[in-house]
Amino acid sequence: MTPTPIQILSHIPGFVWAILVMILYFGLKQTRDTAMRAKRLIVLPALWLVFGAWGVEKSFGLDGLAGLAWLLGIVASVLTLRALRWPGNVRYDAGSRRFIVPGSWVPMALMAGIFVLKFASGMSLALHPDYARNLAYAIGFSATFGLFSGAFLGRALNILSHRPQASAAIAA
DSSP states (O other): OOOOHHHHHHTSOHHHHHHHHHHHHHHHHTTSOEEEOHHHHHHHHHHHHHHHHHHHHHHTOSSSHHHHHHHHHHHHHHHHHHHHTOSOSOEEETTTTEEEEOOOSHHHHHHHHHHHHHHHHHHHHHHOGGGGGOHHHHHHHHHHHHHHHHHHHHHHHHHHTTSHHHHHHHHO
């Protein structure tokens, strides 16, 4: 018998809702112009890469095609965002050694997308554990985790390229 939506919601651990609240909080902060140091730019992509790797490892394992799909998703996302040069209009303030990043709803959408993807993957695997052995399912979810996580890495690399030293190193 398939559980009802109320039954499903009643069994979701409290920490999941706490993660959603944190995602919404940090996503909303990204909608405003922000001044960030280089170290802070590295934290968000690192967290999402770890979260993505954990999700793929826990569900499908990183040592097979699912892990490869995750890595290829990251590479595809980074290359796409580097080509698109998103986010645009970033400035580097040498005096404060901070990057001035324009506000955008895209990071919120990406974070919410990762949350929904992880939630959907976890729920579907809880209801249908045999899906973990379905190669198309594993590759599809893993590649999508990689695409979302890689978007934050590509964004950070684009922002960091606005630092004068980084621009000279990239041009060389």
